[in-house]
Amino acid sequence: MKPLNSVLALGALALVIAGGFHYWPESSKPAAMQAPNGSTPSRAAATPTTEPTQSGDQRVVELAVKYLELYGDTITEPATQARLYNERRNLLARYPDAGDELFQSAVTTAFPELADSIFALMAKLDLYNRWLDNHELRLQGLPDMERYAELWQQREAIFGPLASQIWAEEQNPVEAKSDQFQQTLARLDQANQMPLTELAHQLQTTADELYGADLARQLAGSGATGHALFSMDSVQQQLASLPADKRQQTINALRRQIGYSEETVRQLAEEDQRREEKWQKGKAYMAERRALENRLNGDQLEAALTDLRQEHFGFSAPTIEREEEEGFFRFERERRYGLN
Structure with missing residues (x-):
């Protein structure tokens, strides 16, 4: 499936569209307000207990190992840190x-250098969820686009530029709105010869015409318009052809063009750099992995791959190994x- 079509199909996967990291009872939870990947806590699984049956130290170690296994590889990313919210709940x-x-002891044990930022994010998620609780009925009664816009406005108010990273995989409400907008996206997706600035201009103009300038600006500020822009094959092909430094300059300029603030552009550029470093490390790892597969087999190969994963990924090596075992x-x- 093409990347653009994958974006347009996110609604069928019940990703976080309105509720985000918020608990909704299964019997009454709207499909458009579910948490991603089944991460919403279950009432049935949570039987209150006054004290853990295991010793506190043992439980802390087990939780720390679990968090490292599940989240360690991408824990520097705000979206991954936010996934710890349901672990805490x-x-x-x-x-x-x-x-x-x-929770605090386990997080401090697993991620000592990030613990303070994780706890600060948990506090903001508490604030956001209290707002959702207080406005639940009113939000459910709003038209989809109004609800999306208000949710994003509140997320921006509480989380600032981090909002678009925490909810990066949420279905893009701009893309989901109308057949007409999807047709525009499909046309621009194939416009490989159109300059990047013109692609961005036509995307923004279409959003303004269909949704009105005020709502389009809110969606741009939430990251929705940027996600649509960088999902297009026509944009990706042109970006891939540029040298790394020129590519980043171009991405920054496109973000400014569609309404990102200078502070957001700076923060996203830093995130792009971290992603680039991960991809370069991964590229080197895969090249060395293929060389080992050409020379070794059996137990020798498995032992060499274990060492190679440890060399490149450290404590995330077990996660990489498990993924590879699953293909x-x-x-x-x-x-x-601009996306991954």
Whole structure:
């Protein structure tokens, strides 16, 4: 499936469209307000317990190992840190008296250098979820586009530029709005000879015409318009042909053109650099991996691959190994500049 079509099909996957990291009872939770990848805590799984049955230290170590396994590879990314919110809620539901202390100790053990930023993000997610609780009925009664716009406005108010990173995989409401807009996206997706600035201009003009300038600006500020722009094959082909430094300059200019603030452009450029470093490391790893596969086999190959993963990925090596056992090689995915 083409990347653009994948973006347009996100609604069928029940990703976070309106509720984000928020608990909704399964019996009444709207499909458009579910958390991604089934991460919403379950009431049935959370039987309150005053104290953990295991010793506190043992439970902290087990949780720290779990968090490293599940989140360690991408824990520097705000979206990954936000996924810990449901881990914390599960602990609080199971251990009302000790859950928060367990969570803080486990996070500090697993990610000591990031613990403060993770705890600060948890506090903001608490604030956001309280707002959702207080406005739940009113939000459900709004038309889709008005609800999306208000949700994004509140996310921007609480999280600032991090909002577009935390909810990066959410279905893009601009893309989901109308057949007419999807037809425009499909046309621009194939416009390989059209200059990048013109592609951005036509995308923004279409959004303004269909949704009105005010709502289009809100969607641009949320990152939705940028996601649509950088999902297009025509944009990716032109970006891929540029030298790395020129490519980043071009991405920055496109973001400014569609309404990103200078601070957001700067922060996203830093995130782009971190992604680039990961991709370069992954490219080197895959080349060395193929060389080993050409020379070795059996137990010798497995031992060499274990060492190679450890050399390149450190504590994330077990996660990489498990993915490969399941046939998934993350660095063989298609690179999408400005997105992954």
